[in-house]
Amino acid sequence: MTPRTKSAKTLHSVTMADVGQQAGGYHHSTVSLALRNHPGISKAVRKLIQETAKQLGYRRDPMLAAFNEYRTQGQVRKTRPVIAFIANFPSLHGLEASAAHRAMLKGGSVIARMLHHRLEFFPLDEEVMTARRLDVVLHARGVEGLVFGGMNSSASPLDFTWSRYSTIGIEGAGLDLFGHFVEAAFLEGARTAIRRITELGYRRIGLVTIRGKETKRSMLIQAGVLCEQTLLPADRRVTPFELTETTSESEVRQWLCRFKVDAVLTSQIAWRKLTVLAGRVRMQTLGWACTDVVDSTHDVAGIEVDYEALGAVAVEQAVMLMRVYKRGLPDEASITFVPITWRDGSTLPFRGL
Amino acid sequence: MNPTIKDVARAAGVHYATVSRALRGMQHSQATRERVRKAADRLGYTRNPTFFALSGRHTRAAVSLQRECIAMISNRSPEEGFYKLFPHYRLLAKGVISQAAVLGYECDLLFLDRGRHDSKSLYRYLKRNKIRGLVLAALEPDRRSLELPWDEFCVVKIDSQHIKPAFTFVSVDQFHYTRLAFEKMCDLGYRRIGLVVGSEDERATGDLHTAAFLLARAGTPLKDWVNPFYLAPGFGTPQARKALVPWLQQEKPDAVISNWTQIWQLVRPFKGANGQPVATAAMCMLTHIRALAGIVGDLQLVGKRSVTSLASLLQTGQYGTPRIKTNTYIQGKWHDGPSAPSVTAGLSKT
Numbered sequence: 195m196t197p198r199t200k201s202a203k204t205l206h207s208v209t210m211a212d213v214g215q216q217a218g219g220y221h222h223s224t225v226s227l228a229l230r231n232h233p234g235i236s237k238a239v240r241k242l243i244q245e246t247a248k249q250l251g252y253r254r255d256p257m258l259a260a261f262n263e264y265r266t267q268g269q270v271r272k273t274r275p276v277i278a279f280i281a282n283f284p285s286l287h288g289l290e291a292s293a294a295h296r297a298m299l300k301g302g303s304v305i306a307r308m309l310h311h312r313l314e315f316f317p318l319d320e321e322v323m324t325a326r327r328l329d330v331v332l333h334a335r336g337v338e339g340l341v342f343g344g345m346n347s348s349a350s351p352l353d354f355t356w357s358r359y360s361t362i363g364i365e366g367a368g369l370d371l372f373g374h375f376v377e378a379a380f381l382e383g384a385r386t387a388i389r390r391i392t393e394l395g396y397r398r399i400g401l402v403t404i405r406g407k408e409t410k411r412s413m414l415i416q417a418g419v420l421c422e423q424t425l426l427p428a429d430r431r432v433t434p435f436e437l438t439e440t441t442s443e444s445e446v447r448q449w450l451c452r453f454k455v456d457a458v459l460t461s462q463i464a465w466r467k468l469t470v471l472a473g474r475v476r477m478q479t480l481g482w483a484c485t486d487v488v489d490s491t492h493d494v495a496g497i498e499v500d501y502e503a504l505g506a507v508a509v510e511q512a513v514m515l516m517r518v519y520k521r522g523l524p525d526e527a528s529i530t531f532v533p534i535t536w537r538d539g540s541t542l543p544f545r546g547l
Numbered sequence: 548m549n550p551t552i553k554d555v556a557r558a559a560g561v562h563y564a565t566v567s568r569a570l571r572g573m574q575h576s577q578a579t580r581e582r583v584r585k586a587a588d589r590l591g592y593t594r595n596p597t598f599f600a601l602s603g604r605h606t607r608a609a610v611s612l613q614r615e616c617i618a619m620i621s622n623r624s625p626e627e628g629f630y631k632l633f634p635h636y637r638l639l640a641k642g643v644i645s646q647a648a649v650l651g652y653e654c655d656l657l658f659l660d661r662g663r664h665d666s667k668s669l670y671r672y673l674k675r676n677k678i679r680g681l682v683l684a685a686l687e688p689d690r691r692s693l694e695l696p697w698d699e700f701c702v703v704k705i706d707s708q709h710i711k712p713a714f715t716f717v718s719v720d721q722f723h724y725t726r727l728a729f730e731k732m733c734d735l736g737y738r739r740i741g742l743v744v745g746s747e748d749e750r751a752t753g754d755l756h757t758a759a760f761l762l763a764r765a766g767t768p769l770k771d772w773v774n775p776f777y778l779a780p781g782f783g784t785p786q787a788r789k790a791l792v793p794w795l796q797q798e799k800p801d802a803v804i805s806n807w808t809q810i811w812q813l814v815r816p817f818k819g820a821n822g823q824p825v826a827t828a829a830m831c832m833l834t835h836i837r838a839l840a841g842i843v844g845d846l847q848l849v850g851k852r853s854v855t856s857l858a859s860l861l862q863t864g865q866y867g868t869p870r871i872k873t874n875t876y877i878q879g880k881w882h883d884g885p886s887a888p889s890v891t892a893g894l895s896k897t
Binding site for chain 1: 593646649650720722723753754755757758759761762765845848852856858859862863870874875876877878879880
């Protein structure tokens with residue numbers, strides 16, 4: 195006869211109550227939290243309970259788990275957990291005027307829904323809502339996941355009680371916090387841009403930056419341009435030009451002449467400043483590749499950032515942090531890059547070989 | 548009313564079972580999957596989470612109480628030194644296994660090597676054990692390679708850039724390491740700072756060290772600029788010394804930052820433009836080596852992060868190439884050490 199010890203043994207499967215008792219008299223709800231690594235239970239107790247559960251061979255009953263899932267999702271908890279999308283706008287209306295932020299929120303919302311969460315915009319604005327007050331609001335609302343979307347560098351200090359939240363930042367301007375960031379891959383993007391501009395027949399490509407607007411993005415663009423320049427002969431390397439409050443017309447003209455610049459890689463704001471300084475006629479002789487075409491008309495050539503993807507990846511990461519109860523600022527920061535694409539346009543016509 | 552898979556089936560002209568399978572990334576041709584995916588997007592179909600949870604539980608309960616299993620794959624077996632010779636593998640594995648446990652997965656450690664698996668047997672093993680999630684743990688380019696029908700798996704690469712499909716990628720942050728090391732050497736009072744890296748490493752990382760070095764250097768006076776030095780592939784200490792000496796003599800760096808730990812002994816006998824022995828910072832330490840200044844990267848965290856990303860792919864059913872291909876880099880920490888003593892004190896006296 196085949197011995198049936200195995201099934202006999204599993205007749206009484208180990209329950210959380212058994213684990214609690216064996217571990218030294220803990221309530222089954224403590225066991226439940228400890229097995230899910232909840233930070234509300236002290237580390238020592240968590241470890242003790244987890245080890246006891248392992249010894250006893252405790253396993254989640256799949257049917258019961260399914261029932262619980264059904265019950266909590268369908269009945270008791272009608273709302274999905276909220277992740278806050280925080281950006282420097284006084285209202286949703288203000289946010290929607292920015293194509294980039296609109297896309298981040300949209301991309302983030304879609305993925306949040308897929309992962310059974312909900313993404314909601316919370317304004318952070320000097321006038322309407324300070325960081326400290328928002329911190330209170332978020333706590334009261336039971337929000338545990340934060341996504342910071344492209345903050346202005348001028349924003350006042352972000353005094354949040356970080357230990358309450360799982361936090362992800364998109365495009366780290368002004369957020370010099372030690373944390374997890376999602377960025378567009380501007381290092382690769384700038385290199386792609388330089389190569390494409392060269393393919394279109396331009397010989398001396400100049401990068402123009404604005405002083406005081408140093409962000410991770412501008413830093414990555416500069417690194418990419420410098421890296422690509424090492425592959426060029428020395429006479430084709432153009433030293434980047436930095437616009438300041440006091441930059442004069444002659445300084446711009448001097449730079450353009452000295453390096454015989456025939457194409458400029460720069461942001462829309464910087465391009466406007468250059469046009470004002472050096473004159474429309476002079477600038478029209480140059481090719482222009484925009485570092486971010488999101489707010490420009492369709493004929494502007496340049497780097498296209500997938501803001502929806504930025505939002506989506508940030509939310510995905512926030513949800514994963516929340517699932518494993520990783521709150522607070524991490525020991526080691528990380529940065530995740532989302533690919534960018536290039537777009538041709540009439541501001542950068544083909545020059546021939 | 549929300550659209551159902553039957554609506555999607557009608558729009559795509561297939562059976563609803565096909566829709567169900569196609570949306571979960573199973574079988575079927577690429578074309579069918581695309582078509583169904585597009586129809587679903589157009590109609591705005593999203594799956595009912597409650598129903599999904601219940602049906603998922605149901606099938607899982609049928610195959611007894613097993614938890615889902617993921618696999619970490621290396622192409623260096625223990626016989627070839629996985630544990631003993633290459634501590635970084637051990638750290639990666641530790642991170643992968645611990646994070647898998649936290650997220651509720653079993654984890655298999657599989658080897659692709661002589662006397663172990665080849666691609667075919669590995670595929671059979673994965674299928675037999677219903678493993679859908681893979682972490683490719685720093686596969687070495689010149690060892691046994693891996694060919695799988697990638698569309699049947701969720702994949703995260705740790706390094707392994709030579710594996711061509713664009714999978715989610717996790718690595719240490721060489722860009723940040725280089726900037727941080729440069730900045731710290733500046734703070735310690737060094738002026739002429741040089742970079743020494745393997746040319747292979749630069750190819751594998753897409754010039755991350757160089758890009759960060761050039762960026763950091765651009766913030767210093769032109770007279771202090773030192774050109775980077777690239778070690779040839781497969782270099783050994785004697786060759787490296789031979790090639791490095793002329794560079795040291797010509798560029799006269801005060802300090803060198805490098806991802807090669809041994810460089811410290813090599814450059815120490817030389818003097819920089821500041822008249823001091825050339826200082827070094829290592830950018831690739833697994834644990835802090837007491838004699839060195841430099842950056843320690845936490846590979847356990849890299850392993851953990853790869854599993855978190857993998858879980859996210861599994862839970863959103865992203866098989867093969869993911870919707871958004873991301874690269875994630877984990878930063879490291881600086882440690883002072885005798886290989887780079889502070890020279891600011893000496894300078895302020897003069």
